[in-house]
Amino acid sequence: MMVPERRYSWLRLLLKYRGTxxxxxxxxxxxxxxxxxxxxxxxxxxxxxxxxxxxxxxxxxxxxxxxxxxxxxxxxxxxFWEGRKLWGALVNTTRNLTRQILTLVGQQPGAGSNGVPEVDPEALETFRREMVHRLIAYVHCFRMHLRDQDRLDELSPMLTATEIESLQGETNRPVAILQSMGYRFRDAWQRGWIHPQHLPILEQSLTALTDIQGGCERIKNTPxxxxxxxxxxxxxxxxxxxxxxxxxxxxxxxxxxxxxxxxxxxxxxxxxxxxxxNPFGMDANDLPLSGLSRMIEVNLRQRLGETDLPPLLKPKHGLLT
Known part of the structure; x- marks a missing residue:
């Protein structure tokens, strides 16, 4: 949670109770x-x-x-500030990876000749949407991981019931989601949807997400x-x-x-x-991870052209979760 920035008068700031x-x-x-x-x-x-x-x-x-x-x-x-910088890096990395999925994954030069099959547009669109949704699920799962929350049902709009069930026994669920994304990128490369020179770029983005998660876990687990x-x-x-x-x-x-x-x-x-x-908790001045996660979700789903989007979270009783 966090007290959102706003300009208080000197007197109101002097008498403020909530968030202090x-x-x-x-x-x-x-x-x-x-x-x-x-x-x-x-x-x-x-x-x-x-x-x-x-x-x-x-x-x-x-x-x-x-x-x-x-x-x-x-x-x-x-x-606290290092945690905020890491989540700022998470915002940028998810946006970059979404752009890479939408621009680098597709029909490659020479398709239809030299034994390179053409890409089914519908299958390609399904794959792109699946990967972006899985990335959004990773962000929400990462937030729950830092807050020690067990609410996998929140991932149901983004993951299939089978995938959610497979996460039940995982001790580090965000890493498991990244692993599944790595497998899916490999499958797309084998099908000729990703150029061999582009595959390392996508892998680098997954590595960046792993590094960000490791930095946050270091803060959380080393008081x-x-x-x-x-x-x-x-x-x-x-x-x-x-x-x-x-x-x-x-x-x-x-x-x-x-x-x-x-x-x-x-x-x-x-x-x-x-x-x-611990900047990832639920105290009044902790980082608003739910608000950041929702913002990432909205940004990424807009890149897919979706219009039925959840609203950005607003402060409740002066606090943003």
């Missing part, structure tokens, strides 16, 4: 603020906390923690090391929970407000890093 880090951290932020309020009331009423505890340790830890959070968020955003993420979470929690004890003597009754602001910053940065670490 606040829903992910609201519980811990509320707990920290209530804790700060309890510490403040206790100290003001009973003078419970020692006056020698200063803000210096929190200043030193806060500086280091901000650097660590910045580094982690940069790493998470690098993963930021758990020890690093866990340490950041622990330090943020300890810092925010301990902060009111360190500033109550100097800040007084304003302690809950100060703690809430500081905790919002640290919890927010921590939550953002968690959210965009």
């Amino acid at each position: 880090a606040l829903p992910r951290m609201f519980g811990r932020l509320l707990f920290t603020t209530l804790l700060a309020a309890a510490v403040t009331v206790t100290d003001l009423k009973f003078g419970f906390f020692h006056p020698d505890l200063t803000t210096i340790p929190f200043t030193l830890v806060g500086l280091s923690l901000g650097i660590f959070l910045g580094f982690r968020n940069n790493t998470s955003y690098d993963r 930021i090391p758990l020890s690093y993420t866990s340490l950041i979470h622990q330090i943020v929690a300890i810092y925010c929970f301990a902060l009111p004890f360190g500033i109550v003597k100097s800040v007084g009754y304003l302690t809950p407000i100060v703690v809430c602001i500081v905790a919002y910053a640290f919890f927010g940065l921590d939550a953002i890093g968690d959210e965009i670490e």
Whole structure:
């Protein structure tokens, strides 16, 4: 999912809730603020906390923690941006392969003579449509593969029931679809529908799709090391929970407000890093893979001259899936 780009006024952006880090951290932020309020009331009423505890340790830890959070968020955003670039490459590669199918697969020079059979126009049109539809099925299957979804019935408009059944036992279904496309290109070459010099071009496009898929799988299957993420979470929690004890003597009754602001910053940065670490999920700011898949489908089916097309996906409740 993704919050679509639009121009918000300064005030609306300031007050926006959906699509921000606040829903992910609201519980811990509320707990920290209530804790700060309890510490403040206790100290003001009973003078419970020692006056020698200063803000210096929190200043030193806060500086280091901000650097660590910045580094982690940069790493998470690098993963997010690489995922977007890979899906941009997927869009271009599918368009290129569709153009190659429609222009390079057909009757070759010399057909009808020298033993080269003529191509049946109807059979050729069926083959081209089948291959483009299989390519669209690959895109949808790849999206489901990245999101760990098992919804093969969505491929029924593009694949036959036999092909869908054959995918049931596959551990990597997108690769299986690419394999079947490779077999079909080989069959077309053997039938004389593809020039020997054009077959490597089609194979190169299939290889590019495999490389794109491998890059996305690398991002999905190699998260930021758990020890690093866990340490950041622990330090943020300890810092925010301990902060009111360190500033109550100097800040007084304003302690809950100060703690809430500081905790919002640290919890927010921590939550953002968690959210965009895996850009292929269903969080508010993850990549809109369903929208990209639908756009690819519409683009490719238009190249076939089809007019009964599904609509492009629109944001729902401010979010694009």
